Amino acid sequence: QSALTQPPSASGSPGQSVTISCTGTSSDVGGDNYVSWYQQHPGKAPKLMIYEVTKRPSGVPDRFSGSKSGNTASLTVSGLQAEDEADYYCSSFAGSNTVVFGGGTKLTVL
Amino acid sequence: QVQLVESGGGVVQPGRSLRLSCAASGFTFSTYAMHWVRQAPGKGLEWVAVISYDGSNKYYADSVRGRFTISRDSSKNTLYLQMNSLRVEDTAVYYCARGRGLSTPAYWGQGTLVTVSS
Numbered sequence: 001q002s003a004l005t006q007p008p009s010a011s012g013s014p015g016q017s018v019t020i021s022c023t024g025t026s027s028d029v030g031g032d033n034y035v036s037w038y039q040q041h042p043g044k045a046p047k048l049m050i051y052e053v054t055k056r057p058s059g060v061p062d063r064f065s066g067s068k069s070g071n072t073a074s075l076t077v078s079g080l081q082a083e084d085e086a087d088y089y090c091s092s093f094a095g096s097n098t099v100v101f102g103g104g105t106k107l108t109v110l
Numbered sequence: 111q112v113q114l115v116e117s118g119g120g121v122v123q124p125g126r127s128l129r130l131s132c133a134a135s136g137f138t139f140s141t142y143a144m145h146w147v148r149q150a151p152g153k154g155l156e157w158v159a160v161i162s163y164d165g166s167n168k169y170y171a172d173s174v175r176g177r178f179t180i181s182r183d184s185s186k187n188t189l190y191l192q193m194n195s196l197r198v199e200d201t202a203v204y205y206c207a208r209g210r211g212l213s214t215p216a217y218w219g220q221g222t223l224v225t226v227s228s
Contacts, residue, residue, distance in 0.1 A: 046147075089155050093213035097169040101154060101157060
């Protein structure tokens with residue numbers, strides 16, 4: 001159950017797009033389509049933004065999109081807004097019916 | 111609306127036990143898998159355990175297997191986490207989350223803080 005690998009930080013200016021990567025192995029990210037992304041503001045609970053690689057829960061803006069290639073999944077935030085500044089975590093269904101998270105990426109809106 | 115309220119956190123000495131509860135409302139509790147996820151102070155998220163909708167299947171992270179037990183009482187719409195042999199490294203905010211199946215903690219409560227310290 002090794003953690004997925006995310007860059008510690010990412011940044012972009014308002015209106016720009018930013019992409020955050022999440023690298024795992026063929027046993028987790030590359031093994032199925034159960035990759036999720038979460039947004040967490042300071043002191044708050046995480047919020048599901050993307051599930052099953054590309055799907056958005058109701059109420060999540062379409063500025064948030066997900067993709068996957070091989071063992072690496074990505075979250076793209078388009079048209080950056082100030083309120084997008086937060087920590088972002090990826091997760092994947094892994095072996096033995098477990099879940100593994102990435103280490104998190106702090107997104108800064110410049 | 112969906113509501114998950116965790117309770118039972120506090121300060122406990124290493125080696126002791128604690129039981130967390132998560133009261134669910136606003137949805138049909140008995141039809142959803144439920145997860146526990148924790149976050150150490152200033153650190154990232156760590157998945158802890160999941161229980162299937164009917165309680166028949168339970169899975170754990172290696173770090174807690176054999177020490178923690180997840181359970182549910184659908185008559186009370188409540189999820190539990192029994193934590194035994196607690197260690198300093200178990201110090202964290204513990205979140206319960208309604209699952210999109212076993213694979214995805216989807217909707218999260220606000221968490222309860224567990225501090226393991228002598």
